[in-house]
Amino acid sequence: MIHDDTGRSVALYWDFENLHAGLLEAKQGEGAYANPDIRFRPQEPLVDVQALVDLASSFGPIAINRAFGNWQYFSRYRDALLQNAIELIQLFPPGASTKNGADIRLCLDATEDLARFAHIGTVIVIGGDSDFMPLAQKIKAAGRRLIGVGTRPNTNRHWARSCHEFRYYESLVGVEAAGSASPSDAEGSRATGKTP
Template sequence: MRQRVSQEETSVALYWDFENLHASLAEARQEGAYSKQDNRFKVQEPLIDVQAVVELAASFGPIAINRAYCNWQYFSRYRDALLQSAVELIQLFPPGGSAKNGADIKLCLDAMEDLGRFSHIGTVIIVG
């Protein structure tokens, strides 16, 4: 039988659909430029303040899971920020010729599995 922990002892699970978040910021700043293949399939300039997101998540409690999903080959310039924030990187290659990597599905499945396994998770934050 699974024992519930008190509200004061719960932790935070933070999940990032990293490429989707980056794409949204790029679209907002560059008026649709990210959706063009010439812009999408190249090394990306950092737009996300990783530390600010982690600090906001930590305001809800200690972070137990900090996991980001992406095809990381174009996001190497985020390396230092992700390492400093102890983000676990999940590599997702797009199947076939599609640019979609299925991060949303993998993220959802992992979050559901984690909630079933870890009773101390009281807050789930999905950034995307």
């Protein structure tokens, strides 16, 4: 049973580099972000930070707003991140071609926060990895509402279905990628609240 969220707070967790990479690949082609000449240089801002913060605010006051990534290449997002009081967690990848481990750290932080803060009623995870499915089970077991956000091409459908509600980034900002599913499919893939 989900608690009544009236007057309860929102915890917002961003797998920021994952979202940015998905948007960059939608623009430059699949696999583009894996190219070191693209990945390891200052990144053009592609994420509409304000739109995602506004979405989170629609569910209640934001108590936790934490983004995970390798921030050394994302300085052009500085103003948007500062204006929205986002706590930045720096994760250096252990090698040139390896992941930064943001999904693991995000899951650990969110699980710890659920145990510590009873006022959190809604958890929003921005990221499309299937790695978040165990976190979905923990959030549901704690009686909290889970909202997922991800890009269409990079979102695992099982993760999307494991959320109480799922929003596609492209629908939130009013941009559809070429060859993507219809807008009605975005709302149609909204989670049922049932664990798969």
